[in-house]
Amino acid sequence: MDETSVGRQRAPTILRVLWLFAQRLRGRMTATICLLTALCLAGVVLALDHGDHLVASMDEQTTDDAYVRADLVSIASHIGGYVESVPVADNERVEAGQTVAVIRSDDYKARLDAAEADLARLIHEDGGSGVASVA
Known part of the structure; x- marks a missing residue:
């Protein structure tokens, strides 16, 4: 066997392994992308529903153990x-x-x-x- 025939046999094997690996990842990536999209949509819905409360409470400070320093x-x-x-x-x-x-x-x-x-x-x-x- 010469070097060119060995190289030709390896290339399809490596490509086939990479293709199988990509197919396996594609299913997981689809699930991951769907999960991230659902989380982003839930965040947008919450922000639209409670956004006014979140913005209004940004300038308010509350605490249970506050001290007042005053004259x-x-x-x-x-x-x-x-x-x-x-x-x-x-x-x-x-x-x-x-x-x-x-x-x-x-x-x-x-x-x-x-x-x-x-x-x-x-x-x-x-x-x-x-x-x-x-x-």
Whole structure:
């Protein structure tokens, strides 16, 4: 045998092996391509269905264990009572001495009226001398 006849016999054998290998891969590649196409289509459907929610939530941040670092100032009144109004908005900067809450004055007017009535009664009982003992 000479070299040309050996080369001719090998070429068809190698081509046949490659062709069989390609046939075997073609079935797997078809399945892989179908699977990838289905996944891409599912992704597109989800993006179209929930895309507005995904885009809207991109600028929102949520957490279960957050800490806030801020300047906090405790505010306390000298008297207790029910708040009638709050003339400042949330997170508004306030200055020292600015009114931040108005307390209902009904209770204090009633106490003042009762104290004035007690004083008038004591002055009347004392005879108008101007010296009264408050018990």
